[in-house]
Amino acid sequence: MNKNLATLYHIAEQDTRVIIGLMSGTSLDGLDIALTKIQGSGSNTRLELLAFESLEYSSAFRDEIRSVFSKETVYTEMLCAMNAKIGIAHAELVNKTLKKWKLKPEQINLIASHGQTVFHAPLGSPPPEGFTNSTLQIGDGDHIAMNTRIITISDFRQKHVAAGGEGAPLVIYGDYLLFGHSTENRVLLNIGGISNLTFLPAGRQVAGVFATDVGSGNTLMNQYMQAALSKPFDKDGELAADGEVNVALLAALFKHPFFEKVSPKTTGPELFNLSYLEGAQLQSGTTDLGNADVMATLSMFTARCIADTILQLSENYGELSLYVSGGGYLNKTLMNNLKTLLPGVAIDNTSVLGMNPEAKEAVLFALLANETVAGSPIEFPETSGAPAVCFGKVSFPD
Secondary structure, three states: HHHHEEEEEHHHHOOEEEEEEEOOOOOOOOOEEEEEEEEHHHHEEEEEEEEEEEOOOHHHHHHHHHHHOOOOOOOOOOOOOHHHHHHHHHHHHHHHHHHHHOOOOHHEEEEEEEEEEEEEOOOOOOOOOOOOOEEEEEHHHHHHHHHHOEEEOOHHHHOOOOOOOOOOHHHHHHHHHHHHOOOOOOOEEEEEEEEEEEEEEOOOOOOOOEEEEEEOOOHHHHHHHHHHOOOOHHHHHHHHHHOOOHHHHHHHOOOOOHHHHHOOOOOOOOOOOOHHHHHHHHHOOOOOOOOHHHHHHHHHHHHHHHHHHHHHHHHOOOOOOOEEOOOOHHHHHHHHHHHHOOOOOEEHHHHHHHHOOOOOOHHHHHHHHHHHHOOOOOOHHHHOOOOOOOOOEEOOOO
């Protein structure tokens, strides 16, 4: 047997695995690195978050990613080069973090790398004639494996698309295994660049479980702050708090077929971007709106995207508990908007469930890698939008 396959087989046979999860989202702010210890698999999974780091990209590196990110036209040479460069950069960040944690590569069984999404084209965004829905994440796994000397599992979303899914969201698999509850109807909400949620009905049964994108998260707010004020984001939602929600602009932002679709559904910055905002401002006659009022409206837009879906769930299932993760939970104005829109819903962040809300997505990719090597596909109902597959491509360090 090939020695790499023998090593992977040995890892799969172990009762406990040490896996690093890597996540870089559409906010393009940096790389989340989660060190996990995972025992068992499937319904017997026990996961412990041992350490977590969130490392910012340099502004130059962020600009290089933006040159190929969510655009109709890119230079293929640059796209090809960034596939390798992101992989190498992520490997360097992992190596730097391992030194900080005083760990050697041989103490890590696997790296689970989400990669950097550069384009997401779900079924709701009609592809060119003769093509199907698709998604693309770059940051080559072979470069990560070669530069860290750790077996790497990457490119998770392609299998989801190949099996008939939309490529997103993938959190349903980990959320179901880690956070289901016997008596509580739970909503696990992640507010990253895009907002997505997983609904877990009480009883830990797969029937009724589903995950869906609900609309914009931080992406429109961040893009506007960068374009208008040369700031990466609105810290604590301070600028939004100083403004007033413009009702006409808010209504125009919701005039898109995405909001008429039934969940589960998916979207991305290919839809929710500055062009989308500019179109809504033209339509509503609000092109002269001040920065604070624009940000207040965008914050309420994100909150409404989330609340509308949760209110529908509440109508069908009654009392819900909402647990929030992702960078958006740090935005005080956004969270206050959510609490105003959802007065009957208990809202907290995932720390009360024992999960660092900033680390959750990176952790869940570590869990997906664990299922790929040691578990088996989870059979969710067709209405969940979650095909029963194992995810990722395996890259060996030699």
